[in-house]
Amino acid sequence: MASAMEDDVVTLDRRSIYILPTRAGIVFTGLLFVLLVAAINYSNGLAYGLTFLLAAVALVALLYTHRNLHRVRISAGNAPPVFAGEVASFEVCLSNSGQTPRVALRVEQEEARSGARPPWRMAGRMQVARVHLGDGETTCVTVSLPTLRRGYLRAPAISLSTEFPLGIAHAWSRRVMLPTRILVYPRPAPPRPRLAAYGGGEQAGTAAARGGDDFAGLREYARGDSLRHVHWKAVARGQGWLTKEFGGGSLGVQWLDWDALEGLEVEVRLSVLTRWVLDAEQVGELYGLRLPGKIVEPGSGEAHRDCCLIALALFGES
Template sequence: MAVQGKVQQWLNQRFQYQTPKQLKQNDVLVFIYQQGFLYVVLILITFIAGVNYANNLILGFCFLISAILCISFYLTFKQLHALNIEILSPEVGQVNEALSIKFILKQSTKTPKYIYIKYADQLQQVLLNERQQSIQLHFVVEQRGLYRLPRIQMYSTYPLGLVRAWTYFYIQKEIWIAPQPKILDREFHISASSGIPDLDEFRELRNFRAGDSLQAVSWKQVARGQGMYVKQFEDQVDTETLNIDYIQMPSNEHEEKLSLMMGLVDQCEQQQIPYCVRLPQIELAQGSGEQQYLQAQLLLARA
């Protein structure tokens, strides 16, 4: 086990990936692969037979198949050599949702390459026939918190399957996994402004939501039986916010509290309601939108 640990540590140091790189000669490993061992046995048998019987025809055949093996080493090595690799990974993911990693392969000339990418017990076959091509790798993470991507192996056995050329990628970037959202069974209070709109220019009507001021309701629509609507004006600022507080979550389990908070964050984003997130040691200021959502995910992932 100690030897295996040292080997893994050596591989991690040698094949670590931090920035886009071009595969050089010392990045690609090459060795005989599966049926290639039988091919070597065939070479040995023909060589022994040719020497034993002093048969030049058998020796010539032995040298021919030996040359084919040598050429296979070169052709297989060239499948990976000089490839430009760029790996793009998200900053944050979510429990039990697909975490997508973008693998970008670039080559200087448009040469067909037959490549396999092995990761997390999955094997993906890639035909690279363009100068640049993107592949999506999908991981499913089942635990919240810091996640390190497993080792990714890229290899090729082209053209004859006798030799394998391969390399590894140990991605150093850290990815945080946010909790799986859980919907609350009961409603939470949403604080809203109770100001009376002034004589600003009328903009539109929107559906009435819990917490809206009754003074802003369009009673004409109510009288006509069209339902409750709230008047919106050009200069009227919608100050409706939701305070997502860890202490107020109806659970005693830490992970469940975070899942409930994540569920509220998702609902606020869907309804475009500004929100703030409060944890015992840290707080996320009020806001909404893509950046606010990302910060909320990171906050809950690190909690």
């Protein structure tokens, strides 16, 4: 079998499509042979005509089966990040760049297990979807893959196949490897107490450095400020969004520190830190992340959360 085709966009051509008869096609060929022998033995013109007619239909069907895959374009779609243990979803888009509809296309992906399969189907493949493409139409299907560990996960190889129109021939494409990768975040640890209970200060590692508990004044709200420090009474009176400052202007910051989890294995630490990031974002805290060789400065919001999760997912990766 030829090597896989690797590119951002792959268009199937004659060199990337293979075709063989199905079981029904082999039976059909045998019947044609019997008809031909009978026509020769009995010198029956009607039998000759029927044999050649059926043979012509079979040849035309072979051409249509091959053409059903010809000029189908395969490209990558969205691939949102997931947490380890979840199912990763890769979007694969199929486009018809020809002028005739493409009917009954099967999308297949590599799978871990293998079983008894027809000779034309590669071992370790499973059907993902059945697709019909009109003239110039594009359809996207989802290819799923379980995740076991953090880091980048590449999309599995896929192929297209068809037996349209008569089912007497099976055409399939070479394996296609799209460059899509999904980032797999560490699996979050089970829910734990609120961040305020994680540690008492820098020595404990979560650095609940709040700069004192004395109220120091108000200032205009800035993006990333903790919602716990918003002066809600002022908001209710229509005075705008104001943020309370404590201890000379230092706002509460949670430091999620690698060293706070000393004694735990690497993956366990990453799992706990992932849980802390999610909890901190949920309660609207300002939080930063300290890892060996990398520090994510305090902030909040989805972009900051994703930055922390990416750092955790790629920790130790070269």
